[in-house]
Amino acid sequence: MKRASLKNLIYKELRLAAHPTLYIFVSLGALVIVPNYPYGVVFLFGCLASMLTIQYGRETNDVLFSALLPIPRNEIVKGKFALACFTQLSQIVVSLPFAVLRTFLFPYGNAAGIDANIAFYGCMLIAFALYDLVFFTGYYKTAYKVGASFVRAILPVLAVVLVMETLAHVPALSFWDGISPHELLLQLPVLAAGVVCYILCNLAAYRVSVRRFAKVDLA
Amino acid sequence: MNLLEAEGICKKFPAFSLNNVSLSVAQGRIIGLMGRNGAGKSTLLRIIAGLAAADSGTVRICGRKQSESDREQLGIVFGGTEIYPYKPIGMIAGVYARFCRMWDDVAYRRFIDDFSLDERKRFRELSNGMKVKFLLALACSHRAKLLVLDEPTSGLDPVARAEILSMIRDHAKRDGCGVLFSTQIVTDLEQCADSIVYLRGGSVVRNAPKSEYLSNCTNLHGTMSGLEGYFLYEEGVVKEPDI
Numbered sequence: 001m002k003r004a005s006l007k008n009l010i011y012k013e014l015r016l017a018a019h020p021t022l023y024i025f026v027s028l029g030a031l032v033i034v035p036n037y038p039y040g041v042v043f044l045f046g047c048l049a050s051m052l053t054i055q056y057g058r059e060t061n062d063v064l065f066s067a068l069l070p071i072p073r074n075e076i077v078k079g080k081f082a083l084a085c086f087t088q089l090s091q092i093v094v095s096l097p098f099a100v101l102r103t104f105l106f107p108y109g110n111a112a113g114i115d116a117n118i119a120f121y122g123c124m125l126i127a128f129a130l131y132d133l134v135f136f137t138g139y140y141k142t143a144y145k146v147g148a149s150f151v152r153a154i155l156p157v158l159a160v161v162l163v164m165e166t167l168a169h170v171p172a173l174s175f176w177d178g179i180s181p182h183e184l185l186l187q188l189p190v191l192a193a194g195v196v197c198y199i200l201c202n203l204a205a206y207r208v209s210v211r212r213f214a215k216v217d218l219a
Numbered sequence: 220m221n222l223l224e225a226e227g228i229c230k231k232f233p234a235f236s237l238n239n240v241s242l243s244v245a246q247g248r249i250i251g252l253m254g255r256n257g258a259g260k261s262t263l264l265r266i267i268a269g270l271a272a273a274d275s276g277t278v279r280i281c282g283r284k285q286s287e288s289d290r291e292q293l294g295i296v297f298g299g300t301e302i303y304p305y306k307p308i309g310m311i312a313g314v315y316a317r318f319c320r321m322w323d324d325v326a327y328r329r330f331i332d333d334f335s336l337d338e339r340k341r342f343r344e345l346s347n348g349m350k351v352k353f354l355l356a357l358a359c360s361h362r363a364k365l366l367v368l369d370e371p372t373s374g375l376d377p378v379a380r381a382e383i384l385s386m387i388r389d390h391a392k393r394d395g396c397g398v399l400f401s402t403q404i405v406t407d408l409e410q411c412a413d414s415i416v417y418l419r420g421g422s423v424v425r426n427a428p429k430s431e432y433l434s435n436c437t438n439l440h441g442t443m444s445g446l447e448g449y450f451l452y453e454e455g456v457v458k459e460p461d462i
Contacts, residue, residue: 012314012317060306061301065302068290069318070290070319217271218270
């Protein structure tokens with residue numbers, strides 16, 4: 001049996017499985033243009049997008065339809081991960097031009113919390129990584145318990161937001177909230193950590209999810 | 220050649236178990252699964268379809284031990300299934316076709332025309348009969364060698380049932396496809412099945428050609444005849460068959 005191409009998997013997810021609000025949540029990356037706004041909220045929208053799509057898939061029998069396709073079960077899981085990563089990375093890409101634009105429009109910074117800087121994007125990747133790790137591995141234990149998996153997965157996201165916003169108010173770590181070239185340079189390790197964390201957590205989450213989903217009896 | 224050979228299938232649930240079930244489906248043959256609700260028909264079909272794992276026993280499809288690579292050999296329909304209710308069925312079929320190496324668009328178009336299905340309609344806008352016909356069209360358009368059908372005709376009017384049974388018969392006789400299907404409507408089995416496997420409480424009570432069932436129980440209390448009479452007798456609803 002041929003393995004489904006990633007293109008076909010994503011096509012199927014976007015055409016049939018994705019909840020319509022997914023596109024709205026992706027576009028909410030633009031919220032970084034709003035002056036004096038807690039940008040950590042943007043993470044939550046990214047997480048909500050995958051949760052709603054998985055829940056929508058449960059209601060529309062997406063799991064059963066996918067299981068009847070002539071593809072191995074791990075490809076079904078791969079499709080969901082591909083959609084989640086596509087959503088999260090798209091949200092980041094959508095937000096980038098607005099983050100640049102805001103440095104010109106509001107050069108005095110964000111009074112409500114961290115600025116949309118490199119440390120923010122590093123934290124965003126870490127938050128998404130932890131979310132995917134907890135949410136998908138929890139969901140694929142049963143392939144129907146969406147709510148409980150989401151509640152468990154959103155806790156580490158909130159922890160990342162809390163730490164990120166708290167550090168933005170620590171005077172000794174003023175570089176954390178800055179957007180000057182020197183400060184952005186100091187933030188680069190956070191972005192690197194975010195990229196590494198995102199890749200490793202998603203790979204680990206995918207492997208565990210495949211193993212768990214293989215044991216699920218589908219009704 | 221046997222397209223399906225299931226041997227000693229066991230599956231335990233807290234309140235039910237499938238016990239040592241064996242059956243086979245040869246090329247061009249239609250095998251009916253009969254039994255009360257909860258007899259284990261759907262569980263057995265889910266195991267054969269690869270949706271659930273058996274605790275023990277083996278399933279061989281087209282001579283090879285069941286694996287994920289068999290999926291393309293199977294056409295699977297679960298009656299009463301609602302998929303993507305808000306999506307047009309043409310869109311669903313378009314996505315399905317992308318994953319099928321052996322997709323036969325000519326055959327699919329023929330089914331769509333024969334069943335008068337409007338591809339612009341959303342799945343939820345179809346009648347129950349149309350939904351099953353659409354799912355059958357998908358299942359039969361990728362040159363599957365074995366059809367696994369769970370209650371495809373339940374809840375449908377006689378005309379829709381006759382059309383679906385005719386399609387199943389054609390597919391078996393013309394294309395040499397094997398068919399395993401379960402139903403509560405025993406007259407469908409009378410019309411369609413070559414052999415019948417009778418399940419009760421998760422075990423096979425009888426596995427025999429349809430003619431044997433019919434010859435064993437032709438009249439029951441003067442009211443029920445044929446398979447329906449046998450069904451009621453086997454379940455203890457009536458005591459004395461007039462054999």
